[in-house]
Amino acid sequence: METTTDGWAHREATVNGVRLHYVEAGSGPLVILLHGFPEFWYAWAPQIPTLVGAGYRVVAPDLRGYNLSEKPVGVEPYRIETVTDDVVGLVRHLGAERAAIVGHDWGGIIAWFLAMRQPALVERLAVVNAPHPATLARELRRPNQLARSWYAFAFQIPGLPEALFRANDYWVMRRTLRRQPVRPGAFGEDEIRRYVEAIDRPGALTAGMNYYRAAFRHPRRGAQAVTQIACPTLVVSATQDVFLSTRLTHGLERWAPDLRIVYLPEASHWVQRDAPDRLNGLLLGFLGA
Numbered sequence: 016m017e018t019t020t021d022g023w024a025h026r027e028a029t030v031n032g033v034r035l036h037y038v039e040a041g042s043g044p045l046v047i048l049l050h051g052f053p054e055f056w057y058a059w060a061p062q063i064p065t066l067v068g069a070g071y072r073v074v075a076p077d078l079r080g081y082n083l084s085e086k087p088v089g090v091e092p093y094r095i096e097t098v099t100d101d102v103v104g105l106v107r108h109l110g111a112e113r114a115a116i117v118g119h120d121w122g123g124i125i126a127w128f129l130a131m132r133q134p135a136l137v138e139r140l141a142v143v144n145a146p147h148p149a150t151l152a153r154e155l156r157r158p159n160q161l162a163r164s165w166y167a168f169a170f171q172i173p174g175l176p177e178a179l180f181r182a183n184d185y186w187v188m189r190r191t192l193r194r195q196p197v198r199p200g201a202f203g204e205d206e207i208r209r210y211v212e213a214i215d216r217p218g219a220l221t222a223g224m225n226y227y228r229a230a231f232r233h234p235r236r237g238a239q240a241v242t243q244i245a246c247p248t249l250v251v252s253a254t255q256d257v258f259l260s261t262r263l264t265h266g267l268e269r270w271a272p273d274l275r276i277v278y279l280p281e282a283s284h285w286v287q288r289d290a291p292d293r294l295n296g297l298l299l300g301f302l303g304a
Contacts, residue, residue: 022040023038023039023040023063024038024039024040025037025038025083026038026039027083028104028105028108030101030104030105030107030108031097031100031101031103031104033079033084033085033087033092033101034084034085035076035077035078035079035084035085035101035105036056036076036077036082036083036084037056037074037075037076037077037105038056038063038074038075038076039072039073039074040063040067040072040073041066041067041068041070041071041072041073042070042072043070043071043072044070044071044072044114044115044138044302045071045072045074045106045109045111045113045114045115046066046071046072046073046074046114046115046116046117046302047074047075047076047102047105047106047114047115047116047117048062048063048073048074048075048117048118048122049076049078049102049116049117049118049119049121049122049123049125049126050075050077050078050081050119050120050121050122051118051119051120051121051122051123051145052120052121052223052224052226052227053180053188053210053214053220053223054081054119054120054122054210054213055077055081055082055083055210055213055214056075056076056077056082057206057209057210057213058075058119058287059073059075059119059287061287061288061291061294061295062117062287062291062294062295062298063075065295065298065299066295066298066299066302069299069302069303071115071302074105074109076101076102076105077213078098078101078121078122078125079092079093079097079098079101079222080093080218080219080222080223080225080226081213081214081219081222081223082213082214082216082219083216086216086217086218086219086222087222088218089225090225090228090229090232091229092225093222093225093226093228093229094229094233095124095125095128095229095230095233096128096132098125098226099125099128099129099132099133102116102125102129103129103133103136106136112135112136113135113136113137113138114136114137114138115137115138115139115140115141115302116129116130116137116139116140116141117141117142117143117298118141118142118143118145119143119144119145119286119287120143120144120145120284121145121226122145123142123143123144123145123146124145124146124148126140126141126142126145127140127142127145127147127148127244128148130244130245130246130248131241131242131243131244134244134245134246137244137246138246139246139247139248139249139301139302140244140246140247140248140249140271141248141249141250141251141297141298141301141302142248142249142250142251143251143286143287143294144251144252144253144256144258144259144284144286145259146259146263147263147267147270147271148241149241149266149269149270150262150263150264150265150266150267150270151263153266154260154262154263157262159260159262160259160260160262160263163257163258163259163260164258166258167227167230167231170224170227170228171227171228171231176224177220177221177224180220181215181220184211185211185214185215188210188211188214189207189211192206192207192210192285193207195257195283195284195285196283196285196288196289197255197281197282197283197289198281198288198289198290201285201288201289202285202288241270242270243269243270243271243272244270244271244272244273245273246273247273247275247301248271248273248274248275249274249275249276249277249297249298249301250264250267250271250274250275250276250277251277251279251286251294251297252264252276252277252278252279253278253279253282253283253284253286253289253290254278254279254280254282255280255281255282255283256282256283256284257283257284258284259284261278264276264278275301277297279293279294281293
């Protein structure tokens with residue numbers, strides 16, 4: 016076990032046949048934080064101290080394929096059913112029966128499916144800038160969201176998107192993290208370096224893109240898994256997200272009856288960095304409700 020200077024413990028667990036690295040801090044009710052693409056556990060660094068200070072046991076894993084977690088080869092290991100089972104296994108490994116699940120981007124998609132497939136495990140669900148599968152299928156029929164999701168289609172080409180992503184020392188990724196957030200300097204240069212180092216680990220970039228590839232290759236089973244969510248649900252939607260239209264939140268009441276939606280006009284897709292205090296307050300209020 017390695018411990019950071021902040022007192023966050025770095026641990027590993029083999030669950031669902033894959034070795035996952037995770038960061039753990041605090042004690043109390045369990046909160047699992049799930050990152051997206053092209054992130055890793057550190058995406059939640061602005062939230063972890065606040066949640067720990069409020070009396071929660073916080074666990075932020077590197078999803079399979081990312082950063083220090085194991086990177087299975089091929090597209091099949093990144094099916095939504097498999098990656099949700101990773102989280103189930105992690106919760107069980109931590110000795111818990113239930114947990115609050117918080118997800119951003121792909122972590123939010125996993126959180127949606129986890130709440131549908133394992134309702135007894137999810138005590139509360141908070142989704143930050145991540146589409147529900149039913150509303151995504153609906154909105155992809157509209158030109159606006161179809162244009163916003165261009166990269167997901169581009170990722171289907173084997174090899175080429177990886178090459179473009181790596182070009183000029185990850186210039187596209189560095190430029191995105193510097194310019195896309197609304198708040199100036201939302202990502203410091205040292206943080207950007209850490210993001211690049213994480214995605215540049217052997218196999219990590221292809222693994223991250225394989226989440227998208229698996230979703231395209233196996234859409235039918237995922238669509239059939241859409242059911243109502245029983246637990247209290249918070250959806251945070253940044254209105255300046257260039258990837259996701261706020262229309263994706265319309266009609267969510269059908270799938271999550273106990274629902275609260277909060278729109279953040281001051282944030283982009285990178286909510287944790289654009290509006291950390293606002294997001295922290297929303298999470299604390301929701302988890303403690």
